[in-house]
Amino acid sequence: MTERPLSGLDAVERGPLPSDPSAPAAPAPVEGQSDHPSVAALASRFGPAVQGHRLMAGDQTVVWIAPEKSLEILTWLKDDPAQQYDMMSDVTGVDYGSGRPIEVVYQMFSTVHKRALRLRCRLPLEALEIDSVAGLWHSANWLEREVYDLFGVTFKGHPDLRRILMPFDYAEGHPLRKDFPLRGRFSRAEQTRRALAQDVERFYGSQELAHGGPPQQVPARTEPEAEG
Amino acid sequence: MxxxxxxxxxxxxxxxxxxxxxxxxxxxxxxxxxxxxxxxGRRNSLWPMPFGTACCAIEMMAAAASNFDLARFGMERMSFSPRQADVLICAGRVPYKLAPVLRRIWDQMPQPKWCVSMGACASSGGVFDVYSMVQGIDTIVPVDVYVPGCPPRPEGLIYGLMMIQEKIREESLSRHFEHRAEDPALVALAKANEAEIVGLTGPFGNSTQQEKLSGAPTDDNSA
Structure with missing residues (x-):
């Protein structure tokens, strides 16, 4: 006779367990040369800071770099005449769970040389910090805020590192982490209470809010004063 | 005759x-x-306040367009200001970040007012039984009619609005304050209390792999 299966309530109260260590891990770099011209240039210029490369999804070259040198490498990739990756298409994060490092992924494109390149930085869970590249590409500003919001990666030097998708006062953590419970950490009643206590003026402009006028107030009934 | x-x-x-x-x-x-x-007069000139957030809103637009023609029932005027609206049609999922906005729009609508919860997500959270989603807008605002479906067909929305009309037909002016009184202290607060929210949204929802994701042992791995 086995113990009764835990209900969803028990599981919510106990919190999440570490995810399955046998789950697929991050793809690893492969040995060998790359056809992509930026890979050899990166390796010759930055040496050990470039940790490897791999061709993924057919034609996408991925380069792993050391996070402490990321700002230097990305600045060079943007400014060097032979590279000129002038468009930061995406900055995102990946959590593979089981205490594995969180990866920050930069997807870049050079409109001059018509080349795409993807960089990945492994960040250990105890040091989720990396230099911000919002000063190089304006598009990285909101994308880094999104990674901060959902994965908890701190971007050093970011001009405005706030949450962007979740409410500003969200206190339950970073939802896309593998150790985040599916329904959040608070009860639904607490989540509802906190949601309705939000200051709407903080994330909607005053013009938008003024459209419908102030909230409807039902005037309290008062007895007419007797004239004396 | x-x-x-x-x-x-x-x-x-x-x-x-x-x-x-x-x-x-x-x-x-x-x-x-x-x-x-x-x-x-009330039931034949209902002006809807469309609060469309997802695919249900597409069906709501179809219901208002010429093929289904909501105007036949006096609802041709979609009111994009809550001040001139009679019935709030919440069509689509509502995340917690949007909950105070929905509540404020409801507070801004003048009495008499009614509310239609259109579709599975607005009514119960639907498949989105996750950290970010309101599990039924009836925890936020009072709902008169729930329209099931994912999304409901335009006929479903029209039927729901006709149920609102039927509800209006049976109201009495002598009980106006009983039906329509609002406590100003409850403006911008949740409609349901804590026990109701837990009861309505309890963690026995509809996400199929909650136990696996939470790490609870199942029959497969506990043996």
Whole structure:
């Protein structure tokens, strides 16, 4: 006779367990040369800071770099005449769970040389910090805020590192982490209470809010004063 | 038998044009109940406040377009200001970040007002039984009619609005404050209390792999 299966309530109260260590891990770099011209240039210029490369999804070259040198490498990739990756298409994060490092992924494109390149930085869970590249590409500003919001990666030097998708006062953590419970950490009643206590003026402009006028107030009934 | 036949003297003094009730000496008034007249006016000029957040809103637009033609029931005027709206149609999923906005729009609508929760997500959270999603807007605002479906067909929305009309038809002005009174202290607060929210949204929801994701042992791995 086995113990009764835990209900969803028990599981919510106990919190999440570490995810399955046998789950697929991050793809690893492969040995060998790359056809992509930026890979050899990166390796010759930055040496050990470039940790490897791999061709993924057919034609996408991925380069792993050391996070402490990321700002230097990305600045060079943007400014060097032979590279000129002038468009930061995406900055995102990946959590593979089981205490594995969180990866920050930069997807870049050079409109001059018509080349795409993807960089990945492994960040250990105890040091989720990396230099911000919002000063190089304006598009990285909101994308880094999104990674901060959902994965908890701190971007050093970011001009405005706030949450962007979740409410500003969200206190339950970073939802896309593998150790985040599916329904959040608070009860639904607490989540509802906190949601309705939000200051709407903080994330909607005053013009938008003024459209419908102030909230409807039902005037309290008062007895007419007797004239004396 | 026309309407004129029912009026006192109306049926007996037909003029040549056949409009006896407007003829000389015939009565030019109707007697009715004030409840009936007011409810008749209210239910045939419902102005919806569309709160469309997802695919349900597409069906709501289809219901308002010419093929289904919501205007047949007096709802041709989608009011994009809550101040001129009678019925809030919440069509689509509502995340917690949007909950105070929905509540404020409801507070801004003048009485009398009604609310339609359109679709599975607005009514119960639907498949989005996750950290970010309101599990049914009835925890935020009072709901009169739930329209099931994912998304409901336009006929479903029209049927829901006709149920609102039926509800209005049975209201009485003498009980106006009973139906319509609002406590100003409850503006911008949740409609349901804590026990109701837990009961409505309890963690036995509809996400199929909650136990696996939470790490609870199942029959497969506990043996």
């Amino acid at each position: 026309g309407l004129g036949d029912l009026l006192p003297g109306g049926g007996t003094q037909k003029s040549e044009g056949g409009l006896g009730m407007f003829g000389a000496g015939s009565p030019t008034f109707l007697t009715t109940k004030i409840d009936f007249v007011i409810n008749w």
